[in-house]
Amino acid sequence: MSDRNTFLAFGMAGVLAAGTLAASATMAAEDNFPDGNITFLVAAGAGGGTDNFARTIQPLLEERLDTTVNVINLPTASGAIAHQRTASGKADGRTLDFASSTLVTSLAAGQNPTGLDQLTPVARMQSDVMALVVNPDKYEDLEAFMEHAREQPGDTVIGGTAAASPDKMAFLAFQDATGLDLSFVPYDQEGSTAANVLSGNIDGMFNEISSITGYTESGKMKPILFFAEQPLEGFSEVPTTVGQGWDLTNGNERGVFVSAKTSPELVNRLESALHEIYQSDQYQQYAERVHLDYRDGWMGSDAYQQKLQQDLKQYRTLLKQQ
Template identity: 65%
Template sequence: MLRNKFISIIALMMVFLLVGCGNSSEESAGKSDENYPSGNMKFLVAAGAGGGTDNFARQVQPMLEENLGTTISVVNLPSASGAQAHKRTANSEGNGLTLDFASSTYITSLAAGQNPTGLEQLTPVARMQSDVMTLIVNPNKYKNFDEFYEHAKNNPEDVTIGGTHAASPDKMAFLEFKDATGLDLNFIPYDEQGSVSSNVLSGNIDGMFGEISSILGYMESGEMKPILIFAEERLKDFPEIPTTVEKGWDLTNGNERGVFVSADTPDEIVSKIEQELKNIYDSDKYQEYEKKTNLDFREGWLGSEEYREKLEKDLDKYKKLQKENK
């Protein structure tokens, strides 16, 4: 009787632990697109659970499962800015079963030399989100961009901007901004977005680079204010905020999220996945999710070829910026 109980407890524990590992095995098989997918699929997410990139992957997961009639497991590999996710994808068999879900952090960390998996080892399949980079300040300090600009110009080294991590899209936006405007500003990287926000709220730092979608609540309460948008045209939803391009600076990059596969993947399979992702992107359900999470300020979709060109261009630019600011 007692013994039975032990066994059942242990069995229960084991089942539970297996859930924790959640890695299903994947089988390798033929390489033509007709029998794609040839087995269960795996999403490697180059970010922690609960963040924007993770939400993106988990949104696509059930839709792709349904469209392809397969099972997909999601594995988060957040450490070292997602470097592990890229490495594992690059080393995976080129059968299109391992998909890497990544944000612009992939390219910014590559430029900063923190990520050993270059663009020659991965094939970009599609970009699905393109968030808008924004300069956000505490309205008690600066009412609008002109006030911010004047103050920063007259007081070199006095203005401090926060962002997440030392090789993030926030940091690159900062470097781009500094380079284009010629302003003398400081940057402090924090470990989490929450710390950046709380330091802006309390006025310890002057502002931050981030996305409007993450600060809507603070805008409503008047505790944070976006004063400059990295875009060509003003946003429909926020026509009062000026853009970089109208100020004469050609800065339009924001945080983008897309899907990658191993460079060994045959073209037919890449275009097959691209088509599947495009179908998802166009679906009402996906568009509804983008609307709900405020990711619909501008067009997100870029196909495989265009995405690669964009990434290569960005990489060159970021590498140059990184070098100049060493």
């Protein structure tokens, strides 16, 4: 064998050996996963829907993976810090980003520097139904609200949380579908939005049903429209967007993300664990208790990735039209 061929043979053997070692290391990491504590980075403040979601998953994942899970809330800049830390951190499957649809709405608005190419969705576990809610002393139903909005163009004011939120996207989609001339006022907190609806300072607000249950059960607020295909159980008299001929069903989704550099094997491992949790009695009881059971929340990694891309395109279009 010539020196050149000998050199090439040794070179090829080195490449193969390196590849074998890398593969072995990856397999070992997967076999030992998680081999340490797991961190949940919650892209929202304490006490909200996304935080409650993460803290419900925490003990269930600890049990299934025989590990300890630490929860850290990072609400700054609509959760952008949580997304950045997840994307730039170790791709070992031990840093999980718990996020709502604000991840993609803030990205559409140019307020989130972490793109969908930097994060891999593990699973969607919640699809919270969006509602248009009013003070019943002001509007009896959707027809009364629509009549006022048509007669007073520009004077009907809707509130929501933040200027690049699922609430704002619901407002823009509703306005686009109905052709109504409405105004949107963003508030820093959900409580401030609700207070202004109750006081009559604004005409209504968009919010997910899980967050307004206390108000609706007390009779202080009334949902007059749901972003859904079919009437919701317990709200048969409340019209739906699809029933009105408007193809609007997006609500506030919540899911789990990891760094895009994470191996498909680890993503599959996490997806499987989360799916088991989703199907468990403990999780389903929680979902029913907080009214997250009106529609199936589960969506696997690949399907959720496609849904996020579709949503991003839609939200960018809506923002350009405002």
